[in-house]
Amino acid sequence: MGFAVCVGNASMELRWVRRSKCDDAPRSIPIFISTLKKDINLEELRHLYSRCDHSCDRLSKNGSGIVDMKKLRTAISRSDVVVSVFCKPHHAVLVEDAEEETLSSSLRKQNKDESSLGDMFQDVLPLTPSNGQLVGFGRAYSDYGLTASIHDLMVLPSLQRMGIGKLIANRITRLLTSRDIYDIAALCFEHERPFFKACGFADDRMGSTTMMFTKSLEA
Amino acid sequence: MILIPTSSSSSCSYYSCCCLPQASFNSNSYPSNQSLFLSKSAYPSHQGSRKLKTLRLRANFWESIRSGFVKNNNTTQLVEPPSTTEEDEDTEPLLPVEFTLVERTLQDGLIEEIIFSSGGEIDVYDLQTLCDKVGWPRRPLTKLAAALKNSYMVATLHSVLKPSSSSSSSSEGDNEQQQKNKKLIGMARATSDHAFNATIWDVLVDPEYQGQGLGKALVEKLVRALLQRDIGNISLFADSQVVDFYQNLGFEADPEGIKGMFWYPK
Numbered sequence: 001m002g003f004a005v006c007v008g009n010a011s012m013e014l015r016w017v018r019r020s021k022c023d024d025a026p027r028s029i030p031i032f033i034s035t036l037k038k039d040i041n042l043e044e045l046r047h048l049y050s051r052c053d054h055s056c057d058r059l060s061k062n063g064s065g066i067v068d069m070k071k072l073r074t075a076i077s078r079s080d081v082v083v084s085v086f087c088k089p090h091h092a093v094l095v096e097d098a099e100e101e102t103l104s105s106s107l108r109k110q111n112k113d114e115s116s117l118g119d120m121f122q123d124v125l126p127l128t129p130s131n132g133q134l135v136g137f138g139r140a141y142s143d144y145g146l147t148a149s150i151h152d153l154m155v156l157p158s159l160q161r162m163g164i165g166k167l168i169a170n171r172i173t174r175l176l177t178s179r180d181i182y183d184i185a186a187l188c189f190e191h192e193r194p195f196f197k198a199c200g201f202a203d204d205r206m207g208s209t210t211m212m213f214t215k216s217l218e219a
Numbered sequence: 220m221i222l223i224p225t226s227s228s229s230s231c232s233y234y235s236c237c238c239l240p241q242a243s244f245n246s247n248s249y250p251s252n253q254s255l256f257l258s259k260s261a262y263p264s265h266q267g268s269r270k271l272k273t274l275r276l277r278a279n280f281w282e283s284i285r286s287g288f289v290k291n292n293n294t295t296q297l298v299e300p301p302s303t304t305e306e307d308e309d310t311e312p313l314l315p316v317e318f319t320l321v322e323r324t325l326q327d328g329l330i331e332e333i334i335f336s337s338g339g340e341i342d343v344y345d346l347q348t349l350c351d352k353v354g355w356p357r358r359p360l361t362k363l364a365a366a367l368k369n370s371y372m373v374a375t376l377h378s379v380l381k382p383s384s385s386s387s388s389s390s391e392g393d394n395e396q397q398q399k400n401k402k403l404i405g406m407a408r409a410t411s412d413h414a415f416n417a418t419i420w421d422v423l424v425d426p427e428y429q430g431q432g433l434g435k436a437l438v439e440k441l442v443r444a445l446l447q448r449d450i451g452n453i454s455l456f457a458d459s460q461v462v463d464f465y466q467n468l469g470f471e472a473d474p475e476g477i478k479g480m481f482w483y484p485k
Contacts, residue, residue, distance in 0.1 A: 056415045058452045058477060071449070075414035141412040145366030146358065149410065149418050149454075173482050180362070183481070185418070187454060190476040201480035209462050210479040213442055213453040215469030 011035045014127060017162045031135070031164065032086040032127045033171060039129035040084055042072060048134050052154040058187065058212070079139040080148070083171045085155070085164055086132030092156060135159050138168040140176065140184070148176050150186040169199040320376070320436055324383065332379045333404070333433065335440065341367055341375055345403040353423050367408065371417065372444060374437050376405030376424070404428045407437040409445065409453075417445050419455040438468055454479065 011034060018028035046067050049056070056067050056075070076082060125131065136155040142148030150172055155165045176184055187210070188196050317336040325331055343364045347357065367373055380400040404425040411417035419441060424434045445453055456479055457465050462472060 058416075058475075071414040075412040075416075078411070078413040139412075141410060141416070142369070143366040143408075143410045143420075144369040145362040145364070147366070147410060147418070147420055149416065151412070151416055177484075182484075185456065185479045185481055187416075187452075187477055187479050190478075193478065193480065196480045199482075200485060201482050204456060204479065204481050205483070206458070208456040208458055208479075209472045210477065211455055211457050211462070211465050211470040211472050212474045212477065213446075213469055214471040214474055 012039075015167070017164055017167070029087055029091040030127050031167075032129060032132050033167065034084050034086070034129055035082060035171065035175065037076060037082055039086075040076060040082065041134065042069060042076070044134045045076075045137060046072060048137060048154065048156065049152075051156055054152060054154045056152065076139065078141060080142045080144070081140040081172050081175045083136075083138045083168045083175075084129070084134055085136030085168060086127065086129050087135050087159070088127055088131075089133045092133045092135050092159065136164045136168055138165075138172055140172050142176065142179075142181055144179065144181070146181065147183040147185065148181050150184065153186070165195060166199050169196070169201075173200070320433070321431075325380075328383045330381045330383050332381065333428075334377045334379060335374065335436065336377065337372060337374045337440075339375060341373065341403070341406070343367070346406065349403055349406065349423060349425060352425055355423070369410075370408040370420075371411035371413065372441055373408040374406065374441055375403060376428075376433055376437060378402045378404045378428070405433055405437055407434075407441055409441055411445070411450060413448070413450075415450065416452040416454070417450045419453065422455075434464070435468060438465070442468070 013033045015031050015033060016028045017031055046069065049067050056072070136159070138150065138153035140148050140150040150169070153165060153168055153172075155168070173184055176182075186196055186201055316338060317334060319332050320335045321331075321333040323331055343360050346363060346367075347360065350357070378401070380402075402425075405423065405428065407419065407422040409417050409419045419438070422434060422438060424437070442453060454477075455465065455470070457470075457472075466472070
């Protein structure tokens, strides 16, 4: 059907990612990558921030809790590159920790019997941002000339280690380098460094030190 | 398949063909044998404009079916186009537009004014000369110009030399003279997403003017303006010799283990 998903469009793309271990869950699932801002539902995005335990204020003393909606809207509208990844809702609900495994797998089996028709229909319908669930995100702002900064790159914990994060990072860098911006920086915590390293990032070759403003506003 | 009842009146008769679950709509042939709902009555001669209307209607029709079937699509507020937010933000200037930082009398009787300004025009050639003076590698001028234009904040320092005996009222001759004696001696800029994060790049001061607190003033003003806008994450990447300079301004190296990584093509 030609009208559903523009597969050839530069800003939207349908892909498959596969997971290394598979118990009951399907081995590979379709995901939809979009670089359009209009595909972002802010409520869903805010939900993703909390699901991924990701705060917009990097330093813990700056802020806490739920992301401010107005600021999020501004941040997205002022980001030069946004990448969102969607998948079908029933793929996103997966086993999260071992304790719930037996319960949820039995639930899944139950649901399978009862709503198999619904699932089948879901599987057949093409995946689009409006019927998919936001599971991955990343954004960057730049000066359109020399530099860019990547922020808030996150993937739902239950869908990590499937290559989605790497897809997002590669898409962002590809969009930036296509605009001739090669000085691309990403701030990351210690535990995120192996991920960024695998995506082609490294410590600054010029040996610069990352510094952040930590003093509170003087009266 | 859902059927849309077709009205019998001739005015809406052409809407009936949009009920068809066809992907492609060929305007050249209206094959009545393929369609279930086409009324065989009037097909007006102007088929071109009608095709546009029916296509648009059909798209909406499918959208409503899809959203109805799949999930309760509560379309909450999507991202507003930047044009509306721009009006809100740019009404008040972020940095002071222009003011004199320092004024002093030089040995030969001239008065030198150091003027801080933001939002002004920067000559990229002047900037490149300044970058050469501090020993930075050359960067393409078009990229420099674009970077300046699209930075969230750009602050500059100019030095203006005036003869001490100049009259207070500015005649045209004096202004021209001032333009000639206006020299770019410092700059700092910041990029941002206008809400959470900002990065300060390219802080530089002419070596002849260093050590006087000018760089400190530049960065302080930038940081203060950013904090006033509630932008909490201000970061920068400092060369080893200026780490202490920024530490004195309230910056911390690798806070909470946060480091910056850069992309290098393989």
